[in-house]
Amino acid sequence: MNNIKNIGVALLVMAGLTFTSCSEDFLDEELTNQYSTEYFDTPEGLQALTVSLYGNIRWHFGFEWSYGQTLYGTDEFTNANDLTNEMWNTYDNRFGPAGATTGTGAANGNATNPAALWDEMYYGIASANTIIAKAETVIQDLKIRNRCLAHAYFLRGYNYYRLTAQYGGVALQTTPIVGVKRNFSRSTDEECWEQVISDFRKAYNLFEGEVFTYGKGVTWTKATAAHFLAKALLFRVSERNNEWNGSYKDADLKEAIDACTYAISVRGALTPNYSDLYANWTGIDCANEQLDEILMAAGHNGDATTVGRFGNRTYNYFTPQFSSFAGGWVRRGVWIGAMDFQRCRPTEYSYAVYNHVNDARMWKTFKTVYGVNTVVNADAGVKLGDPGIVMILNTKNDNTYDGYKFGATIQNPDWKDDAGRLPEWSVGSRQTPTSGALTSKTGQFVPNSLVLYQNGTYVAPTFKNQPVCNFFAGINKTDCGSRTAERGDSHRDVIMARLGETYLTRAECYARQGNYGNAMKDINTVRERAQWKSGENRSFYSDGSLAFKVNPLNTGASATNYVNSNLDMNTYYLSNPGVAVTTAASNLRLTSFPANLPAEDEEILSKVGAGSEYERALHFILNERTRELLGEFQRWETLSRTGTLIKRAKAFNPEAAVNITANKHELRPIPQDFIDGLLNEDGSNLSASQKAAWQNPGY
Structure with a gap:
């Protein structure tokens, strides 16, 4: 089966990733895939594999899946006249585990297959597993070893975060596999979130503070791990997991707030001008790609030899x-x-x-x-x-x-x-x-x-x-x-995490604690940056x-x-x-929260029926996330996490409203090719009931 990934050593040598020695900027590495797997039994090879982890995150922005999996079918975006990924927005009967091809009704061959994320994340997980398994015996220098482990734990945590956010419980494989394995078990959502959080905690503890190991602006640091640790903890205690997460809520919210506070304290204030994050991009590797607010980015530059499998096509x-x-x-x-x-x-x-x-x-x-x-x-x-x-x-x-x-x-x-x-x-x-x-x-x-x-x-x-x-x-x-x-290809980095979101993540944690005063402080920090500054020409655009x-x-x-x-x-x-x-x-500061909100928010809250104090706070924060993070490739995940996807899509996305269904579309379909290729431990095929147990409800 082509789609049964050997998520072990055989997949570590991937076209488009870099396996040469480290340098100040991983994008300067010479492209090569000629090394044998024995190279990873050397300190140089394992460090090179660590650098290559950055290549795995580029995938997210290399093609149509960048928006299909993350923005379509939500309250923010609907499809226009081009229907390439229409089924991701309309949730019609073309959207299912069989894939998305012209044979299954897709408009063209560029449609995103629900298996795309599944397959690609396990490539990165395989590389991370090898580093984690080998680092202690292969790398004697403790500082270098911990640096490699921090990166490996972070990417494995990030990739399992993306998988669990989209599919729910997935197959947890945390050790390298020799040969081909076809008898996986599906872990529960609770087990998967524990794995994600554990990996992010380890990365957070191993990173050397704000040390930009491979070039500032594209390198993961302790603040990066803190940001995603907070997001994972918040996901675990959010509405999608309410059936089992009760015992985690108090501790997870406190830990998430502490993690956000670390990132905010070490990275400083928000970039004063919102335009500097995106609009004022003046060229390859410009200063605005090095802003302290940016916690994680998929790096790109003008060197054609480093484009690899996936360039940046988001423009x-x-x-x-x-x-x-x-x-x-x-x-x-x-x-x-x-x-x-x-x-x-x-x-x-x-x-x-x-x-x-x-x-x-x-x-x-x-x-x-x-x-x-x-x-x-x-x-x-x-x-x-x-x-x-x-x-x-x-x-x-x-x-x-x-x-x-x-x-x-x-x-x-x-x-x-x-x-x-x-x-x-x-x-x-x-x-x-x-x-x-x-x-x-x-x-x-x-x-x-x-x-x-x-x-x-x-x-x-x-x-x-x-x-x-x-x-x-x-x-x-x-x-x-x-x-x-x-x-x-575009040559600009794609921002994947920044302090603007960190503030809103902490605000949501405070709101879930009922601490609306601190939540309002964080929200106002974000809104103050959004105000017109004295002297700004409001009709100027870049x-x-x-x-x-x-x-x-x-x-x-x-x-x-x-x-x-x-x-x-x-x-x-x-x-x-x-x-x-x-x-x-201008002035956007809130003077009360969650009562007496701005008129534009009150109208939206009325449409979604947000009545309780907490519901008003949550939906306001979702509104503020739109204003701050519109189009930044995470809206579907946020709405699914908070149990608001169905309600907000029905209220604000006419194309999605017709078909979107509760208890089905909060999760993506598990790829059918993967399920069909699984075997029992004795080598026999899975029964129909076993296959059904692997699939998400409604598919």
Whole structure:
């Protein structure tokens, strides 16, 4: 059976991972897979295998599974017109243990198989098991031995965390296997979480504090282990495990709070400007990839020899199909930091959860303006560099645009002058951090435009239905202007853990203890960073397209395409009519919790029926996690953990609401090929009842 993984020595030599000696940056390692397994019986080989563990985490961002397993089918994202992974969002009968192929109804061959995570995590676990088994006898230097063990325990804990979060109880294999093993037992959820927590504890105790062994910005440290130890403890005591976790709750919450406190204390304050985490990415290995807030990242750089099996393809998945709007006024290319693959369309909730006036994260995350980089109709009164696509993110109670016509047409014929000509944008030169542009012009022609609400109705999904909306404001957290080909790999790191989440994890632990005062303090720390600072221009926008300024392709016509495409502006003032142009600071601080919450939260809590004090606190924290962590590849896990997946998907994701089912979709299907390939200890095949016992309910 090809899918029965020999999770032992034979799988340690994997294409795309590095097995040479250590260096300051594991991405500088020469790619090779020519070593025999005997190499791992030497100190050099075992250290090299330790470095290779970093390659395993790149897998998470190498293809369509990055969003399918983590974002689809939740309250935050639904599918757009591209239906590659539609079944992960709609939970229809194509989503099951048999896989996801065109033969099982998938739209194309790129669909994510539920077995993908299962298979890949056991590759990394096999490597970790070898290090753990051999380190004591192979490596005599105690410091180096502990360093290798810390990394191995961390990756094994992380991989089992991901497996248990997705599938529930899995096969726990913690020692190397020689040969092929086909008689595994399925451990319980409780046993799996104990293993995860044990591994993270060991890593936490073995790491040398904040020592960046293999290069700051990509290396796991004690704070990294603390962050994930806290998440694992919180998972164990969360609602999904309520049938058996009662005896753990008090101790686990205290330990999780202590772990969060360590990470927060040693890494310092949050990065002051939210844009520096994602939007202000200026190029390969730039300073913003070294921020103290970042606890873990999947590292990438510009060295083609280190790409291995999986590059970073996440820039493809969060952008609307802008190149098809208005007959192609905005064509795609490397000068725009994202491809228009239109996979992840924000739900109404993902816009409505923000305070549109005071929360800077909204306007530092959503891309709402594209510049015209090709003129398809010279008579339309549009010039290169004019705003070509404008997305107005207004609120439900705004009636400014009720009478306007939006889409790929002239919005309002009354805008023509006496000679029948359309007005030009006349925005002048490119916007700077202190300029206005797009702020005082509220009635102008653009080739394509969108608004969220008209007459109190959410109309955004009605634009460009083919058969599903492909016109939406995408998010910019993965945009990359460093690509050397339109569909080439991104060279930016992918953040996997940061202090913003650590604060919210600790806040949730406090809320579960009933300590709402401390929870509010942590929440306010996150919200204070989200406020507009005095002097900030609220209509200024940036994203990872900035890297194109140092891209070797930034010459000639390409340089012009960059200038015309990226106008450094958003639709803040168009989206908030009546708000005067200002550079004053805003205020998002809570003054009470969980009572008397902001209006946007009260509306959401009403829709999900959060009535008790604890329910209000939990759902507010889930809202705050959206505002802080939107699109950061963990939402499904969070909602499944808290027992809120079904309720919030039904409330906010129309495509998921039809089929999502309680007691089934909180877990993923165990791969059927794996189950079919299992044998009993005597070599006989599993019976039908034995196979059924392996599978999750409902599948």
